[in-house]
Amino acid sequence: NVSAQMAPISDYFVRSYISSGPQINTTAKPDVLFSHAVRMHDASSFQISFGRTSLPEGTKLRMTSYFDGATQHLTASGLRQWNNKSAWFNGSHVLVELIAEPNSTAAHVTIEGVMMIEQFMDEDRSICGSTDDRALSYENRDARALPIGCSAWIIDDPNHTLLTAGHCTEGGIGDVAVIEFNVPLSDANGNLQHPGPEDQYASDVESLQSNYATIGNDWAYFGCFPNTETGLTPYQAQNDYYVLSSTAPPVNGQQITITGFGSTSSPVSPTYNQAQKTHTGPYAQLNGTSIAYQTDTSGGNSGSAVLNESTGEAIGIHTNGGCSSSGGENWGCAIHNSGLQEALANPQGVCVPNILIYSFANGFPDQVDPNNPFLIPFTVSPGNEDPLSNSVEVVLTVNGDTEFLGNLHQGGNEFEVMLPAFQCGDTIEYYFKAQGNEGTWVHYPYDAPATKLSLEVGDFVDGVILQESFEDGIPNDWSASGFWTATESCMPSGDCDGGAAAYFGVTAGCTYEDPNTASGALQTNQISIAGHDGAIVLSFCSALETEDNDSYDLAELFVNNILIDELDDSSGWQEYEYVLDVSGDSLQIEWRFNSVDNLYNNFRGWHIDGIQIIAQTLECNDIATCPADLNDDATVSVTDLLIVIEQWGEEDSPADISGDGVVDVTDLLAIVGAWGAC
CATH class of the missing domain: 2.60.120.200 (Jelly Rolls)
Structure with a gap:
């Protein structure tokens, strides 16, 4: 049996509607305008779910656990990032307070209910042999992902964001909505206990890229917003990360370590349930993008890093069990999976290095017709630095010959590049580069020239x-x-x-x-x-x-x-x-x-x-050798330019060289780009 390894838990919603109504601070100092104790009798932990809530500038929510004093503060932006939910709190009672500065606008809060986790017996142990050899561990770079019950880990991409298994995000970012570091032991009954809100992070929906298709093609790449209490990202707080290998190596006696938040069953102490544990065992197989090892795991280990002890590098993501008392192997997705590598090369959301920000309204073509120049509009916006508009270039390589296309600025943050006509059989690669005002060069893709965009000339036929x-x-x-x-x-x-x-x-x-x-x-x-x-x-x-x-x-x-x-x-x-x-x-x-x-x-x-x-x-067919030669005299010249001007604004016209449906500036630029003999 080779099964995906989420933890044996489920989350469920308990409705408990409370509304503060509009509240305003009429005093000369900060004041608590509304408070309510949320009680869930006999609960070991829960998460508060908010309904219609307004938190104007100068107002915030404060939540405090009666059990351990853990506290979280949420402003309007924080509440959006947390998708109208709180951090997870231990115990059965949490005090919710609405706090406002003097002279702030009226605020209100609505509590819709709570999310709770139901724990089941572990039915997905994949222990390699007769005993569970995992030991408690305290790695700063490993995290627990809730509510799905998986593992995640900080990586060495520019923003030090996270990887986990794709099946852990099959339902979207909500499956890994909360990322927890420094996780405490569970209680005596195996019920999950949570770190304080200062060690919990909300995941960014815009950052998620994932795939869950098969063993060996099961990965997710995403990031988290800064912590509501510390303002730090996971990496800034944990100060540790995994270094990614470029590829999973052939089997040659290596040892594999899996660290994560797997579930447990007797005779292992229930307090170890979904607390961080680790084990090391032999590397067993490399089959394409599937890797196997005889390292103990269980439900909840899905998403853990597969660490090659020989190099100290992560060579994959643990995804599936397969071991039993009689033998077998556990499985993961190799780091060289092409989809994962493409995602890492094109980060989204909070994973994007934010020195300069590229955007492409029309995307990129996968293929182009021969002998047809085309326009790519794009923007380069400020991040931590402001772009120097005269530095923006496209580095184009055709059949091994490289040229730099400049003078692309159209005003503001707008740029456009006209790529020239290509021929059948051309090998085409290109990337974008721009410099910030503090001297930092930023490429798109961000790791170019190691990774470049490419084009095929012709049509793909099934x-x-x-x-x-x-x-x-x-x-x-x-x-x-x-x-x-x-x-x-x-x-x-x-x-x-x-x-x-x-x-x-x-x-x-x-x-x-x-x-x-x-x-x-x-x-x-x-x-x-x-x-x-x-x-x-x-x-x-x-x-x-x-x-x-x-x-x-x-x-x-x-x-x-x-x-x-x-x-x-x-x-x-x-x-x-x-x-x-x-x-x-x-x-x-x-x-x-x-x-x-x-x-x-x-x-x-x-x-x-x-x-x-x-x-x-x-x-590919090179018959249409010169689409910008509108009068068929084998030369792109002023005559063709005048035809474009004459038919300016017309639709379905032969002068629509770019094929965008209307004769406009793109066709004018196509004439200029193809100027001369065909």
């Missing part, structure tokens, strides 16, 4: 390289073991592509019952992908009916012998689609079934049908 519906049985060059066969029997409800399907089961009884463990694989031939430059997309229909237990009756998808996904039970057909991240000139797809035991196998089994692989090929 081509079907595999289509299989099993109407003529299992293809001769495929392999099928176990109960796999092609049949129209035992079919699920609904429709995929009609007719026969590949089926793992015994048609006589429509089950996969067997005196022994039932297992088998359906495997394609080696499929050539040579010459395909774009995306490769696999799609198929699946219908899986088993006892629906995560530890048994495993239905797994492999690509080039790398585990991509574990498929879900569904009584009828369910469609799946994957954008495959593969290298080399061929690929092979495999659907593996394993009942694990010989119990409870009297279910229908697994159907696969409607398999299709689409591969994109870049096609």
Whole structure:
């Protein structure tokens, strides 16, 4: 069983409506205008949820726990950042106060209720061997993410923000809304206890970039707002971070440490539950972007750093359990995952280095037509420094030759660059650079020239390289073991592509019952992908009916012998689609079934049908050699310029060289950019 490892907890809302009504301070000194004790009897901790609340300048909320005296203050901006919620408080009573300076505008607060966490028994232990060898630890750079119950960690990006597992943010930033450092032990019953609000941070929704597709493609990159009590970011407060490796290395005797906030069960003390713990074990596998290790974890460890003890660098994100008392391995997403690397190169929200701020209203093209110059408008706005407008350039490299495009300023913070016409087969890379008034150079992408933007010349055309519906049985060059066969029997409800399907089961009884463990694989031939430059997309229909237990009756998808996904039970057909991240000139797809035991196998089994692989090929035609040559005299000259002026403002005109729907300044610039003989 290879299962995602969130903690065995759930959060729920308890309504308790209280409103202060409008309140104003008529005294000559700061005053408490309203107070209310929020009581949740027998609660170990809770978070307050606010409704319609107005906090004009000079007013704020103060919340104080009767249990340990922990205090948080929220202004209007802080309340927005915390999404109208408080920090988590220990105990069952919290005092809420509305405080105002003299002469401030009327304020009011509404309390809608509280969020609470329900703790369950740990059902997701992935201990490698018979004993849980994790020990308490006190790493400053590791955090607990709530309410989902995952782990997160500070990294070495420019703003020292955070990584966790993608499945920890499957529901959005709200799943990791609060990031806690310096987490205390849980109480004697295993109920979570929280650090003071000075160690809790609200996550920024604008910063989140994540993906949760498969093992090896499960990551999230995000940041937090400064703390409401200290004004510090997590890194400024914790003063520690993980250094990211550029890639996960091949297995060569390394030891892997996992530190995080996993759950516990007997005989481990309940006070260790979701407190910080660590363990070190051997590195076991590197398969593409999936890494495996025999290091103890449990539910709540999802998102932990995978630390290579040989180098002291993080080589991945822990995501999945797989160990048991009899062996196995736990799994993570390797740091060199291309999507994660792209996110790190293009930070969002509070993750963006804020020296200078780039924005691109129209984005960037992935591909362009040949022989067609095009315009990219953009802005460079002040951050911690003001941009020097005459410093802004685009560094363009075509077929290894680099040029600097300057004089881009259009006034204010507005800039635009006209990229020249390119030819079929050109290799194009570019990036933006600007200098701040204190001398700092800022690039976009921020780590350019190590990372650059790129362009393809031509059009990506979809081509079907595999289509299989099993109407003529299992293809001769495929392999099928176990109960796999092609049949129209035992079919699920609904429709995929009609007719026969590949089926793992015994048609006589429509089950996969067997005196022994039932297992088998359906495997394609080696499929050539040579010459395909774009995306490769696999799609198929699946219908899986088993006892629906995560530890048994495993239905797994492999690509080039790398585990991509574990498929879900569904009584009828369910469609799946994957954008495959593969290298080399061929690929092979495999659907593996394993009942694990010989119990409870009297279910229908697994159907696969409607398999299709689409591969994109870049096609380019240089026939339209000179779109700016409007009079077809093989020269872009004043004659073409006059045609643009004559048709200025017209729509659907041949003089609309840029193709933006209207003849305007972009077409004028296209003429200038293409001036001379075609």
